[in-house]
Amino acid sequence: MRKSDKTKLHIIMKSAELFNDKGYAGSTIQDIMDATCLTKGGIYRNFANKDEIALEAFAYAGQVLWGHFAAAIEGATTVIDKVTAMCDVYSDTVNNPPIKGGCPFLNTAVESDHSFPILREKATQAFDQMMSFIQGLLQQGIDNGEFRSDLQTESMASFIFTAIEGGIMASRLTRDNKHVAFAKDNIRTLLHSYLVIV
Template structure:
């Protein structure tokens, strides 16, 4: 990687952490300068504005999270274990989040609104990717006859992702990661009701 590309990647990584902790609206170009150790010119030689940095930083954070999820899934055998592995990536969002500052999907989804439609669209795409990941696990579970064929994949995957993201929010808000554990416990009970006998 060339030095200019390395510097650009450095800005993206540091900005992803910054935005994930302080939010996009709460972070200034000066914050990016301080986080990266670069000058204003060093930032603007590589990005035209903060919006461009935010979009690339979110994409980077999403890639990091998806790599962690893929790794966790690949180390699990059954569909239930794979769903639990997805949840387990978020097991300690207070002290050990998958990315510094918490779940980038949750943080960006909460902050994004009509004032930054591009970032909102990226957050929506990331949410749909997460749903698709869970749907794929459930469909595979049906195909290999781990789950019954009458599982409503769309409904169940939405419930799983919504429950997980809600538990991450509750854990970060209360500064107690037990909420993710509670959701995992209840999801395992629920998923066991769909096991094909």
């Protein structure tokens, strides 16, 4: 990797943590300079502006998350176990989130709602991607006979995703991981109600 590419990646990685921790609006170019130990010129040689950094940082954070999810479900054999394993990525969201500052999707979705339309569009795409992935898992469970055919995959995927994101928000607010655990347990219980009884 060329030095310029390494510098650009360094800016993206540090900015991803910074934006996730302090928010996009709450972070300045000076904050990025402090986090990266680079000069303003070093930043602007690689990016035109803070918006460009934010888009790259959000994409990078998404890649990191997908890496955690892929590793979590690798050894799982049933769909219920795969979904539960995905929830476990945030089991210690208070002290040890997969990315410093919590869930980048949740943080970005809230912050970009009105103030940053392009970032909101990227967050919407990430939401659609996650929904599609969870729906695919649920459909796999129907196709392989794990779940009954009356399971509504879109509705269930929406519940799973929003329940765990809500659990993350509540756990980080209260500094208590129990809310993520509650969400996971209720998701698992609901999925069990659709198991095929043999």
